[in-house]
Amino acid sequence: MSATGELLDGGVRLAIPLLLASAGELVSERAGVLNLSVEGMMLAGAFAGAVGARAGGSATAGVLCALLAAVLTAALQALLSVTLRSDQIVTGIAINALALGVTTYGARLYFTAGRSVPGFDRMPIPGLRDIPLLGRALFDLTPLGYLALALVALLAVLFSHRTGWGLAITAIGADAVTADRSGLPVAAWRWIAVLLVGATSGLAGAHLALADVHAFTDNLTGGAGYLAVVAVIAGRWRALPTVLACLFFGLAEALQFAAPALGLHLPTAVLVMSPYLLAVLAVSGLVGASRSPAALTRPFVREARSR
Template identity: 55%
Template sequence: MSTAVITGIVTSGVSFAIPLLVAASGESISERAGVLNLSMEGMMLTGAFASVLATVTTGSPVLGVVAGVIAATVFGIAQAHLSVHLRADQIVIGVAGNALALGLTTFGSRVLLSDGKGQSIDGFHSVDIPVLSDIPFIGPTLFGQTLLGYLCIALVVAMAVLFSKRTVPGLTIDAIGEDALSADWTGLPVRRVRYLCVLLAAAAGGLAGSQLALSEVHSFSDNMTGGLGYLAVVAVIAGGWRILGIVYACVFFGIAQALQFALPALGIDIPYALLVMLPYVIAIVAISGFIGGRSAPSCLTIPYTGNSR
């Protein structure tokens, strides 16, 4: 396999990984605070649908991104209210939310994106950064993204820095996720922080869905996320709730997706079904505890019943 082919596969893998990484970065912050957003799939799907609808309506992909983030954040408000304030079961909420999002976006595409309106949109196109994009192997991979892709990468870096374990916000989130009762005793607003973390995860999911629809696929189709939201949750687990591990997991999943298209084109006789299964097999292994060197936050999925704000 030539260097050019390998570069192409890695470049495609990174492109596939960007929406996954954005969603996983937001999800990791929510989980570190103790709230599992299994509904990340629905958040991404909602963001993708709203971004395409707004782009078709206004002709502006920028407004499409804004609409995608807002729509997913509204989804997040409902999720936060149920899981944080009403203390409902987070797994049940996630499954129900994903089913609701699938139904609403499928119905919405039939009604609002009929006659093929959502099948081919302009969206965002690749922008090569001079000089940097010419660097062998690394250049096309990192410096040939769309403007939205660059924004997504920048936001992932910003979240990693702002919510690291060396900052006040990061330490606050970890304290609440590990021992909410003790955090409450020290005066930390447990419910408020968890609520905001869920909204941040939802906004990240909306941005990820917008990136997928407007930069990668340039269209909307029923269930177009195809399990990416679940993979984002798994990437957090496989990465041990640490940003570097999450990046590795997302890139791996992205390359696995790229291989689904690259290997048959190269004439390599591997059953397509096995390639489609690969990310999900790794997901099962990750959830089983064989990948990832750190245990989950102690209060993950456990509603807080104290009197904190």
């Protein structure tokens, strides 16, 4: 494989968890709920996926456990931020800290005899895999990788501005009070959006543990959840730019491994920090101004209605 092909292959593989997590987060932020807890949801999914795969003896069992753990974590986020109307940023950071502590302690208890677990192997598509440059990047993935790309495309269609669901989510994120007056169940939609983030983040965590490394290590996500949130902001709360931002971050991370083959002799520290440096630039406004949904991070309080 050429050096460029290796970079693209690694970039897409590393971008898949970001694509999954940011797909759900995009829907949630458009509904007005910011989930900094994506990192915690991914970490819970990765740990539960590894435990489930080892206990059940299959990667599929691991995925189901990852979904359950991440959705339960998302339910805690929804309870705090939607029902109890707590500060979304504070609750997100608290959940991340809780997930890191629980999974670190759990890993040291459960994986004392080794951290390797059953996982997914690559499943190349004959013919398409041999397409120059992009063949291996797009058509030599694991089954979970193909599922991830299909799910991201499905969510982009279901919650586009051309569908009823997409219009409802956009209306709630723009003005929750007006949306409530028009008959939209704001709290219910926000609960659904946050639980969707949990499901996609759980799959993202499962991909990290079961498709990438077939193991679980402390803090396996390594900030990927935060990058997923940044990708939504850098993508200006639109589907295609968010996908491109995820791919950009994935390529930046893959450059750490492909740089020598490309003839780039940069300090290792620069390569390691490059995705996060690019993330800072993306949200700083240097890549273009953006306007977030007006109701983002604002708790919804139903106005009293006269009879």
